[in-house]
Amino acid sequence: MRSVSSRTLRNVVVVLFLAGVILLALSGFLRSFLGIVMDPFVATQRWLSQRAMAVYDFFTLPRDVTELLQRNAQLEDEVSGLQSQVIQLQEQLREAEVLYSLLDFARARPQDEYIAAAVIGRDPSPFLHYIILDHGSDDGIRHGMPVVTQQGLVGRVDAVTASAARVQLITDPGSVVNVRLQNRSEDAQITGSLNGEIHLEMVAQNINLEPGEILLTSGLGGNFPADVLVGQVQEIETTETELFQTALIQPAVDFDALRAVLVIANFQTININPLVPTPLP
């Protein structure tokens, strides 16, 4: 039997010592001792780590800012794109509301045939009150056809091309419309003016005209269908020396905000000019 050498014995002792130390450390008996030994190393590592992260941030942060700026710009683009979409949708919604109300009006008067048209322009001359529609003779619009909205009377078609039509508004200085007072059997007429105001004329002095009275088309003259709302009396301008009294009319239609109109397609205008007596030479 070979005797155990001193070298091997020393190794065994070292291993047993280390195992004992590890067991002591794991069981917590060496915590205070390890703390004294390890704390300087941990503090040094923390200090080095902080400096290393600072250096890392110094080199990497500008790139992140650039990326953030790019991302921010992309998001801003998306936001402005969405905002323009919202505006477009609001615009479409407004148009749809106008068209729905026109549709309601058309359904309420089934005896009439309507052509819906959008207002695309106004007469360049500030002296006249005309609008331009985006539908013309190709769509069935003819000269003289009355034009209305769900609010009331707008005017009549004055000129037509294949794809557009010009409408004389009832506010035009050259416009004359025969009307009647809703609750009376009296006929009168309204005329437009340079400043866009509408005046009621040819009302006899013995009629007690009152503000708020409703005016409807009378159908006389054959230019407009009867019973279309025109407006209401706003201010009476009575002069006792005059043969007739006049009044300022508040139109039912907001002519500044006209966007879409209905052209009454089945109304036959009557030309009464041959019946009007002309003075003999």
Added chain:
Amino acid sequence: MFVQFISIPIMLLLSVLQMTAISRVTLINGSADIILIAIAAWGIREKSSGAYLWALIGGLLVSFASAVPFPAPLLPYLVTALLARSIQSRLWQSPILSMIGVVTVSTIFQHLFSILVLQFGGLEIGFIESLSSVTMPSLLLNFLFLFPVFFLINDLARWVLREEVYD
């Protein structure tokens, strides 16, 4: 000669702009006339020519769209071109002043002529009422549009008439 054809798209564009947008911008009852301002600006532009062609095209386009009887839109534009061309040779060193003068005289002439034509056509339009509620506000609005239109037309002329300007 070829460069004069640019007046056709420009006048078409201005006519559409006038009917769709500018006519809606009103002051009392007046509205600006950017076609008249453009004709004046082109006519007053040094070394440029063809203002009469601009006036002719603009006048025909407006006559086609407007309910004003035919000669009323065309003649004032031709007078504007004539005024601009004649004043350009005398006051060429101060184009802005010339523009203001031409636009003022042209606007007043245009409105007086329109009133006359419309009255001749049977409309009851008073001179005083027209001048106070239409002509003066229109003149103010024309002054408002005068500077942007002038600078735009100036740039356009510089671009189109490059050879003439830098001779």
